[in-house]
Amino acid sequence: xxxxxxxxxxxxxxxRAILFDRQGRIAAIEQKEFAQHYxxxxxVEHDAxxxxxxxxxxAQAVLKNNHVKADDIVAIGITNQRETTVVWDRKSGEPVCPxxxxxxxxxxxxxxxxxxxxKEELFARKTGLVLDAYFAGTKLNWILExxxxxxxxxxxxxxxxxxxxxxxxxKLSGEHVTDSSNASRSLLFDIHRCExxxxxxxxxxVPRSMLPRVVASSGIAAQAKAEWFGSPLPIAGxxxxxxxxxxxxxxxxxxxxxxxxxxxxxxxxxxxAQAAVSKNKLLTTIGWTLAAEDGAAPQTSYMLEGSIxxxxxxxxxxxxxxxxxxxxxxxxxLAAQAPDNGGVYFVPAFTGLGxxxxxxxxxxxxxxxxxxxxxxxxxxxxxxxxxxxxADVLEAMQKxxxxxxxxxxxxxxxxxxxxxxxxxxxxxxxxxxRPQVTETTxxxxxxxxGLATGFWHSQEEISAMWxxxxxxxxxxxxxxxxxxxxxxHKAVGCSRGWMLD
Ligand SMILES: Nc1ncnc2c1ncn2[C@@H]1O[C@H](COP(=O)(O)OP(=O)(O)O)[C@@H](O)[C@H]1O
Ligand SMILES: O=P(O)(O)OC[C@H](O)CO
Numbered sequence: 001x002x003x004x005x006x007x008x009x010x011x012x013x014x015x016r017a018i019l020f021d022r023q024g025r026i027a028a029i030e031q032k033e034f035a036q037h038y039x040x041x042x043x044v045e046h047d048a049x050x051x052x053x054x055x056x057x058x059a060q061a062v063l064k065n066n067h068v069k070a071d072d073i074v075a076i077g078i079t080n081q082r083e084t085t086v087v088w089d090r091k092s093g094e095p096v097c098p099x100x101x102x103x104x105x106x107x108x109x110x111x112x113x114x115x116x117x118x119k120e121e122l123f124a125r126k127t128g129l130v131l132d133a134y135f136a137g138t139k140l141n142w143i144l145e146x147x148x149x150x151x152x153x154x155x156x157x158x159x160x161x162x163x164x165x166x167x168x169x170x171k172l173s174g175e176h177v178t179d180s181s182n183a184s185r186s187l188l189f190d191i192h193r194c195e196x197x198x199x200x201x202x203x204x205x206v207p208r209s210m211l212p213r214v215v216a217s218s219g220i221a222a223q224a225k226a227e228w229f230g231s232p233l234p235i236a237g238x239x240x241x242x243x244x245x246x247x248x249x250x251x252x253x254x255x256x257x258x259x260x261x262x263x264x265x266x267x268x269x270x271x272x273a274q275a276a277v278s279k280n281k282l283l284t285t286i287g288w289t290l291a292a293e294d295g296a297a298p299q300t301s302y303m304l305e306g307s308i309x310x311x312x313x314x315x316x317x318x319x320x321x322x323x324x325x326x327x328x329x330x331x332x333x334l335a336a337q338a339p340d341n342g343g344v345y346f347v348p349a350f351t352g353l354g355x356x357x358x359x360x361x362x363x364x365x366x367x368x369x370x371x372x373x374x375x376x377x378x379x380x381x382x383x384x385x386x387x388x389x390x391a392d393v394l395e396a397m398q399k400x401x402x403x404x405x406x407x408x409x410x411x412x413x414x415x416x417x418x419x420x421x422x423x424x425x426x427x428x429x430x431x432x433x434r435p436q437v438t439e440t441t442x443x444x445x446x447x448x449x450g451l452a453t454g455f456w457h458s459q460e461e462i463s464a465m466w467x468x469x470x471x472x473x474x475x476x477x478x479x480x481x482x483x484x485x486x487x488x489h490k491a492v493g494c495s496r497g498w499m500l501d
Contacts, residue, residue, distance in 0.1 A: 003027075003072050005450050006062070006233070007442035008055055010080040010164050011241060012101065012263040013316070015054040017062040018439055019073075020446040022455065024465040026439060028066040030058040037098065042105035042351060042360075042499075045098035048086045051164060052171045056228065063229060070231035075453045076172075076224055077237030077445030079244035080164035081263075082185045085139040087150065087210070090160050093171070097147045099164075100139040103264070103309055103351040107138035108360035114138075119203060126190045126197055128275060128284030133352075133360050134307065136163055137187030137204045144205065154207050161210040165238050172235065173222035178212040179238040180300060184286035189214075191275055191286050194300060216298055217243070218448040219291030237448030241441045242266040243287045246303065248444030249409045249435065250466040252459050257397070257405055259390060260441065261414035264354075265311035267393050268303045269401065275302040280396035281356040282306050291452060304400060306355035306393030311386045312414040314348040318382055324375045331379050332417050338376035341484075343368040345491035346381035353495070356396045361499040367491045386414060387424040388488040394428055407431045407471075411440040418470075426476035427485070436469045 004027060009016040015034065019027040032054045037045040063069070083102035088095045100106070111131045114120070120131050129135055140161050144151045153159050162170060163185070166178040183189040183196070188206060190197040196211050215221040217239045223232045239247065242260060246268045249258040259267040268287070275284050287301035315328045325331050349362035366381070398405060410432055414420060425432040437443055450456040 004068065005075060005077060005446040005455055006059065006073050007077045007079065007446040008059055008168065009241065009439070009442040009445065010051060010055050010078070010168060011441075012081045015051065015058050016439075016442060017055070017058040018442040018446070019062055019066065019068060020443060024437065024443060024447070024462075026437065028062050028068070029439070030062040030065070032058050044101040044103040044351065046084065046101055048088070048095040048099045048167055051099065052168065055168060056171075060229070070229040070233055073229070073233055074455045075234045075236035075449040077447075077449030078165050078168055078235060079239055079241045079441050079445035080168065080182070082163060082182060082240040082242065083134060083136045083139070084164050085136045085143065085161070086164065086167040087140065087143050087159055087161050088167070088170070089153075090158055096150055096159065097143055100142065102134055104139065105133045105352050105360045107133040107142050108352070110138050110141065111360070114203065122203070123187055123200070126192070126200060127187050128184070128191050129187055130281065130283065130358055132358055134309075134354065135185055135187045137200070137206070140206055141204045154210050157209040159210055160212070161206070162212050165240070166212045169222050169235055169238065172224040172228060174225070175222035176212045177215045177221050179215055179217040179221070180286045180289040181217055181240045181243040182238070183214050185240060191284065191302070194289065216291035217288035218452045220452060234453065235449075236452040237445050237450070239288050239445060239448055242268055242305065243285070243303065244444030244448065245411055245441040246270065246287055246444065247447055248437070248440030248442070249411060250463045251409065252463055255401065255403045256409070258409040258411065258440070261311050261386060261410065261412040261420075263311065263313045265308035265386060265390060267306040267390065267397065269397055271302050271304055273299070273301065276304055276400070278304055278396070278400050280399045281358060282396055282400060283355070288448065304397060306397060308389045308393060309351050309354045310348040311389070312412070313350070314346070314382045314385060315414065317348070317350070318379065324379065328413070329416070331383060332419050334376055335379040335383050335419055338374065338380045341380045341384055342373055342377040343370065344373050344377040344381040345487055346378065346385045347491050347495040348382070348385050349495045353492070355393050357492070357496065359496055361497050362495045363498040365491060365495045367494055368487070383417065383420045384423060386420060387427045388485065390424060391427045391485060405430050407433050410434050411438045421472045425472040425474040427481060429474045429481070431474065432472040434469045436467045
């Protein structure tokens with residue numbers, strides 16, 4: 001009997017392959033970081049072939065190193081950094097240019113122009129998104145306008161567009177598909193009708209022939225070819241990483257919220273079958289679509305989302321950019337050397353600011369330095385910045401939500417940091433709960449694939465597998481919290497609009 005689900009988690013900084021057993025426990029894991037490219041201020045690129053090769057390498061390694069055969073695997077679930085845009089030639093399978101990463105700000109001017117033409121309301125109404133360079137649609141427009149011959153080749157039907165899920169499924173199986181959660185981040189997809197939208201395609205000048213077929217997030221979408229794992233394997237789950245993490249955290253009832261601390265930080269609230277509209281600059285997004293049974297309509301779940309562009313990446317910057325730590329995890333001990341931030345505030349707006357500011361022209365700043373400031377203060381300020389940004393997002397979410405938040409479920413690489421999690425609880429004034437499995441992104445993709453193939457049978461079974469590792473209770477006095485947040489907002493003011501003359 002097949003024993004495992006194979007989850008492929010293609011994140012912004014690394015590719016991971018994880019085998020999950022029937023109890024939702026990690027049986028084996030392989031991970032590989034890959035190169036980030038910053039060719040100009042505000043630009044972020046990946047080599048799409050690096051993405052594919054690193055993902056294939058870890059997937060093959062997790063089987064080989066653990067003596068697991070394709071026959072032991074029920075199915076593959078894929079989850080991915082979202083919005084990152086790949087365009088490739090259908091015949092050769094080669095990308096026509098570097099992938100434009102979700103953090104890339106190069107299309108901020110195009111977003112301004114579309115806003116000036118009064119298109120903001122159209123995009124908000126149909127896609128649930130704000131007009132920001134974050135999303136895939138304007139990145140795709142940029143490629144068609146700037147890569148030599150791209151538009152002519154696209155018009156002839158020679159080029160395919162996809163986000164990273166789509167690119168990986170294409171390389172694994174030859175199929176050109178995406179799921180509704182990823183499509184909902186494109187500015188081209190009507191989230192209410194669950195279809196690509198001609199009017200949006202016309203505004204962004206994207207030919208329909210480039211777009212992938214949209215499939216359910218849980219359902220057999222394609223077969224990975226035998227050449228990769230020894231036998232064909234069904235790809236039965238696909239979801240954007242933040243939506244998959246929401247599933248992996250078992251946030252399956254309305255009002256449940258999770259926050260994932262990876263490269264960026266993303267807070268998602270389950271709103272059920274309703275696409276709730278935010279009055280506070282949150283995004284409305286598709287969580288997942290479950291395939292229909294017995295001819296019934298597919299079930300789509302919606303979410304409200306707050307997106308922070310730089311979270312764990314600020315720690316990486318201290319590691320790789322400044323060299324003040326050698327491993328990301330070293331930051332906790334360094335920050336703990338200072339009893340508080342010593343008045344230092346770090347706004348890591350390296351690629352602008354997301355929710356609730358939506359300012360592509362903001363850039364990073366460090367304020368409040370004195371002769372007494374040390375690298376421990378800087379480390380502390382970096383960690384605190386993650387918690388302050390999250391507090392800003394939660395404030396927006398609480399204004400939108402009818403029900404006050406009881407607890408925040410957390411996961412992702414930086415959620416392993418106890419100092420950060422305690423400070424986070426202090427800043428939010430609600431308990432922060434970390435589950436035993438913090439690889440919830442991969443777990444969510446495994447669950448989606450497992451539900452489609454009968455490995456697991458119901459959402460109730462999945463909810464029952466979620467278990468607490470540690471709960472962080474808020475303990476800070478309200479006046480100290482208010483003082484810290486007041487100074488944080490003052491520091492944000494220094495970063496806002498920095499690139500504007
Ligand atoms: N102990 C830690 N404290 C703070 N940040 C950490 C810690 N460990 C890892 N990180 C950060 O978490 C991020 C990696 O988390 P991960 O969930 O793998 O992200 P992604 O999926 O975006 O690649 C990196 O940015 C790293 O700097
Ligand atoms: O790589 P992560 O985990 O920070 O996630 C990136 C998001 O999907 C971007 O929207």
